[in-house]
Amino acid sequence: MTFPLEPIVMVSTLDGPQLELTLWARMCDEALAAGDRMITLFGRVAPHDTVCVTAVLLGAEGPLRVLRAHAPRGASFSSLTPRHPCMQMFERELWEQTGLTPEGHPWLKPVRFEGARQQRMTAYPFFSVRGHDVHEVGVGPIHASVIEPGHFRFMCHGERVQHLEIQLGYQHRGVEALLLQRPPHALTSLVETVVGDSSIAYAWGYCTALEVLSGVQAGARAELVRGVALELERVAMHLSSLTGLTTDAAFLQGGATYGRLRTAVINASMRVCGSRFGRGWLRPGGVRFGITETLRQDLRHTLGLVAKDIAEVNDLVLKARSVRSRLRGVGILSTQAAREIGMVGLAGRASDVGFDTRAALPGRLYQAHPVAALTETTGDCWSRMKLRMREIDASLGWVADVLEQPGLDVPTAQILPQGMLRPNTLCVSLREGFRGPVVQILETGADGHLVHHKVQDPSMLNWFGVALAMRENAISDFPICNKSFDLSYCGNDI
Template sequence: MGPSKPTSMMLTKELAAVRLDDWAQACGDALAAGDRLVTLFGRAADDVSRGESGGASWGELIVTAVLQAADSGLYVLRGRSARGAAYPSITARHPSAQAFERELWEQTGLVPEGHPWLKPVRYEGARQQRMGEHPFFTMRGRDVHEVGVGPIHAGVIEPGHFRFMCHGERVAHLEIQLGYQHRGVEAMLLRRPPLALSTTIETVAGDTSIAYAWGYCAAVEALAGVQVRPEAELVRGVALELERIAMHLVALGGMATDIAFLQGGATYGRLRTAIINATQRVCGNRFGRGWLRPGGVRHTLDQARRSDLLATLVAFSKDFAEVNTLMLSSRSVGSRLHGTGTVTAATAAQLGLVGLAARASGLPVDARQDLPGRLYSEHPIETLTEGSGDCWARMCLRMREIDASLCWLQQVLGAAGIDLSGMAQANLGPLYPGTLCVTLREGFRGPVVQALETGADGRLLHYKLQDPSLQNWLGLAMAVRENEISDFPICNKSFDLSYCGNDL
């Protein structure tokens, strides 16, 4: 058996859509067996769903769960239901499903009976004008008080409301309410031809442009029956690791600034500028927009660009090691970060945390290792973890992941016999009809998930986007418990989650 792939494609007519209760039971059994829930979503039934039932119109909604098995990659469980139906909540047994079921309820009306925290994720549609009625969790008791922060924040921070329930300075519970940005991204993606969506996908979460663009490109290429050259995949990997380095530096700089370690804040910011400027010299944009396109890449790496990147990375590595030494040896840094914002491995597993947030709690989950595909099978990159699950662990892991990306980039860019210049983009034709394609790309926060489904005519029926922040926001809320409220900015920056990635 070959390596598991980060792109999985299946004919919808071969996906048996079962009754909703049976689907929920199958999902719960899979999670109990140790499989991971990648995403869960619903859509209105159409000609494909009627075809699955032999022509009988048995329902109005199709629900899809994508899971990842440890030994066999991605697979799909599909259910069917009439609108307004109810089913036994998966969350009641497996908390990792909580955000997925809330989103499914909000978008389709399907009710997960027994869900312990059923409230909107984004306040979509008719609910948009009812955010003031949000059923916040409340606490009672002598000396218990609430502190509300946001949704309007200072500077350029995106909107989000944080409701702290405190006993004195100690946080007993934090509830995070997002959904203030009503962009309607998924619906918008169905209004344009599928091969013309690059510029939109790149801006879903602007600091994760490469991860989103790569997942989208991989999906439409698979649906068009096109396999890009290995060299193009390698250039995409270079772009992704440059993005990872730059964005981890944002969090490191923010953490240093929040604890008044000003040398770290200034130096990490300067180093980030060096990386994003190097990206701009390759493709014309500091965030990598316009670099990746369906069929390949628009900007290749000739010898001059490779030499420029290598020189940048060598100079970067020296200064990065020096500032890391200062951060790691500072007593004031250690006293603020050790034991602050701890999420245990058990809690991280129960909540289904992904990406760096999971790895900092000791869970070795990384799509580059778990679903390596062709690129990371030929050019592997080590999965790193930390065990303490606190702000210190998340800081250290970012440093170590940057070092791993630097090592990987220097090996790839410095390797003889690999020509990364002069690659023509492959032309893509019509997409396969009646097909579901799921892609994962491990961005700097975690796996960016995209699911594209075509109808009988080859047009897109559904486009599901998922930022890793959706699964990790509750992890931040748990991290703040039993900490002082003044620790929240450090915890928040150590997770460094996306508001707009959540508010699609």
């Protein structure tokens, strides 16, 4: 690797220290107390009825580092959540998937109802707010519009929400087990459908991990094309979010215009690779489709028109009194709360948590073509809307600069060696999708075959932020608040 701050790390599972569970928990505690960010924490049931636990941390100066431990199934450790609330979802998932118990966890509930819990969703232990004038309102899992299944339980005093509890897991698909059923070199087409609106982010992260495990590095020009693909995806999906948000705020001119512009962007991607969502564009070893001179001119023209129209509609939206009245001060997630619960991506940056892996772990691409981590400070629906506008502008500018680079008409992806991957290796790969960092971990065994493929969507870490943001808001504010975060249901129910 050329630069130390790569969005990827590879470690030997034989050479690294295998910690005892209590010591591992204490080291994680010390790292978090020192200001490190927990990127992911997960477990894998290993042979001989043991559990291998992995934590991936990122310090203020980087790079990524890995802490691993082994423990017998049924073991327990002192929960980190009371001291570090950002750990609550990680520990719940670890408990559900492996049986390791974080003793003292204040909110130990199933995440996806995996395994034996699949038929017990009706037994979910909802929190209860007591009081003579408190009533509960349930929404879903069958919704009144085209939306994925999720249940929202509001505890209200009059119209004011005292607490919101979100229960997901209705469409748990067993993605991680499915990803082990195909040869790794044939997985990309499946990986890019794990969360359909983040196809490029998932595909790029997987391709990079597979390349590292195969001893291959994609060319610099192919990385530029991958960057263009990712930023086009970011622009398109932010426009989709703005479409829904302005429509829910009854500013239909904005909703109609943002929707039209999104179509222009995804159609531009389709003209390059044949898919509006970029599927099939990226493959291990590089890209299947370069940007020819004709396509370069097409993208310049299309994105130039899009930028002009976005500026006009943004100005209308930001000046509209009805939009300001509807979004300002609604759904506030404070900076302190966002930091404590570990918010990531745009939802975190809108609450002034300036974490963007493109800036924190730039690698060779973003080192050469930097991206600034943009933030807003108020943490409300207005802040999340405004930040999407700013990130769209930044991505359009970034793509325009990259399109000036020569050699984007790169050849098709090189064929990776079809032999076994690097044995006894753990590879952690991140890519900053439009919601936040998409994390994938590939682990190989002694024979070079995959023994674990961990997938983590940023939505899993951010849903609790929606629940906190709804407190002390009117229940009628929920559609706007929910859309301002624009999280993925299937991204949680992996």
